[in-house]
Amino acid sequence: MNIYLLAIDWWFIIEKLVLIALIVTLCLIIAMYETYGERKVAAFIQDRIGPNRAGPFGILQPLADGGKLFFKEEIIPLTSSKYLFVLGPTLAMITALLTSAVIPWGTSLEIGGRNVALQVADINIGVLYIFAVVSIGVYGIMIGAWSSNNKFSLLSGLRAASQMISYELAMGLALIAILMMSGSLQMSVIVNKQMSGALGGFGGWNIWYQPLGFLVFFTCALAECNRTPFDLPEAESELNFGYHQEYSSMKLGFYLFAEYINMFMSCILMATLFLGGYDIPFVNETTLAAHIGQNWVALLSFLSLLAKAFFLVFVFMWIRWTVPRFRFDQLMHLGWKKLIPLALANMVITAALILWMNS
Amino acid sequence: MNLVHILFWFLSALTLFSALMVILSKNPVHSVLWLILVFFAISGHYVLLNAQFLAIVNLIVYAGAIMVLFLFVIMLLNLNKETEPKKNVWMKLAGTIAGGCFLISVTNVIYNAQTSSAELVNKTTLMGKGSIGLIENLGKTLFTDYVIPFEISSVLFLSAMVGAVIIGKKK
Missing domain, CATH: 1.20.5 (Single alpha-helices involved in coiled-coils or other helix-helix interfaces)
Known part of the structure; x- marks a missing residue:
């Protein structure tokens, strides 16, 4: 938001550009290996071996998959609207990556006397920014679905849109309780508040104070990412393939990839909001920095955030290969009649407790 | 001309162009998408005025929720050239006159405010400063x-x- 800084401080621009490039690359690589992880987890749960041909333990499998998608024929249906057909996957990808801008990835680095924050934009409306991006994310799916000019795609797009709008509400309400506890919408403040808790930050994690909020938020995140048991927009048995039915080659790849990036980003977000962010449990970061240097602490805190996120990603996959899919009316029933009242009750109880404690 | 000015002119041009495209597009779905772009550009203006909350709420509520519903309805109605009813010439004329009257009154208000109101003469907008937003x-x-x-x-x-x-x- 500091537009004036941009005009003056060139180091600032370079620093931010490098950071953006690194974060985007990181998201893409992690999304790549999430596809591999998904297949391995599925194999483990179904008592199979999983991909093991490309490279040792099959770790080159994502590259092989990507290569396959690149060499597929690119087909744009004659009756589709061309620009929108290309715009759909583009938007899906962009909105998936946009969330990463306000996430604090670790404690600040120290390079040549400069304090480099591992966060692209520490805006004071960070949480709302994420909500804006999430609500824009529907367009990628809807535009792609409509421009395909295919009834199955359209139906799936409408399902996706109504599902995402419904679950955004409960998600927002679950978050208000967190905001009331932190007293700020700024991501760095929310993380710092948790890090100042007992046991080197471990006792300050929001999940201990907001278990119900976390549960509601987690369920909604599953629905927002179109993951099983809420993957109705991609229900093969009803809709053939879903909103990306007419897509081929890398445009299909973009849709599938965006889904994995979304999954990673929502896990990072949950780790940031509920699991103490980049806080290393049982360790006081400032005393550690005095011993081993600030840059090593930054690296360790970043790894700590990644570890939390990977655990959540694993839970996402675990759920996908364990729980069967909902019916659409059950999904709406759960969203509107169960989760929203739960989140509202959680919000009111939190507010009452905060008032009672402060008085 | 600093970065804020450049951004201001860019966003203004984008707003006006997208707003024109909303009414010039033949396809109603394209109109809705241009309208979403208008909201984005206006949110950009809010950010320039340091009204961050307004900017982001504008995006969440208008671009993110209301426009999705618009798109929903239009996609389901399947409006295209064959199904769209021909509009009456008199209706078009009435619409033009009503819109023109509105344009004149708004222009008039802005023009008068610039010249007559003592509070506004020679004042510039606070850009990137101010904390009320x-x-x-x-x-x-x-x-x-x-x-x-x-x-x-x-x-x-x-x-x-x-x-x-x-x-x-x-x-």
């Missing part, structure tokens, strides 16, 4: 100075919601 100050203002209008408007929303439920309920 930040969420804390906005919340305090809304819940102290304007608490009654704020609560009344929320009752209005509630009544609209109840009305929608009653209309949508099966007989």
Whole structure:
């Protein structure tokens, strides 16, 4: 938001550009290996071996998959609207990556006397920014679905849109309780508040104070990412393939990839909001920095955030290969009649407790 | 001309161009998408004025929720050239006159404000400064100075919601 800084401080621009490039690359690589992880987890749960041909333990499998998608024929249906057909996957990808801008990835680095924050934009409306991006994310799916000019795609797009709008509400309400506890919408403040808790930050994690909020938020995140048991927009048995039915080659790849990036980003977000962010449990970061240097602490805190996120990603996959899919009316029933009242009750109880404690 | 000026002109041009495309597009779905771009550009203007909360709420509510519903309805109606009814010439004429009157009155108000009102003469807008648009100050203002209008408007929303439920309920 500091537009004036941009005009003056060139180091600032370079620093931010490098950071953006690194974060985007990181998201893409992690999304790549999430596809591999998904297949391995599925194999483990179904008592199979999983991909093991490309490279040792099959770790080159994502590259092989990507290569396959690149060499597929690119087909744009004659009756589709061309620009929108290309715009759909583009938007899906962009909105998936946009969330990463306000996430604090670790404690600040120290390079040549400069304090480099591992966060692209520490805006004071960070949480709302994420909500804006999430609500824009529907367009990628809807535009792609409509421009395909295919009834199955359209139906799936409408399902996706109504599902995402419904679950955004409960998600927002679950978050208000967190905001009331932190007293700020700024991501760095929310993380710092948790890090100042007992046991080197471990006792300050929001999940201990907001278990119900976390549960509601987690369920909604599953629905927002179109993951099983809420993957109705991609229900093969009803809709053939879903909103990306007419897509081929890398445009299909973009849709599938965006889904994995979304999954990673929502896990990072949950780790940031509920699991103490980049806080290393049982360790006081400032005393550690005095011993081993600030840059090593930054690296360790970043790894700590990644570890939390990977655990959540694993839970996402675990759920996908364990729980069967909902019916659409059950999904709406759960969203509107169960989760929203739960989140509202959680919000009111939190507010009452905060008032009672402060008085 | 610093970065803020460049951004201002860019956003203004983008707003006007997208707004024109909303009414010039033949396809209603394209119109809705251009309208979403208009909201984005206007949010950009809010950010320039340091009204961050307004900017992001504009995106969440208008671009993110209301426009999705618009798109929903238009996609389901399947409006295209064959199904769209021919509009009456007189209706078009009436629309043009009504829009023209509105344009004249708005231009007039802005023009008069620039020349006559002592408060506004030779004043420039605060760009990137000012803290009234930040969420804390906005919340305090809304819940102290304007608490009654704020609560009344929320009752209005509630009544609209109840009305929608009653209309949508099966007989």
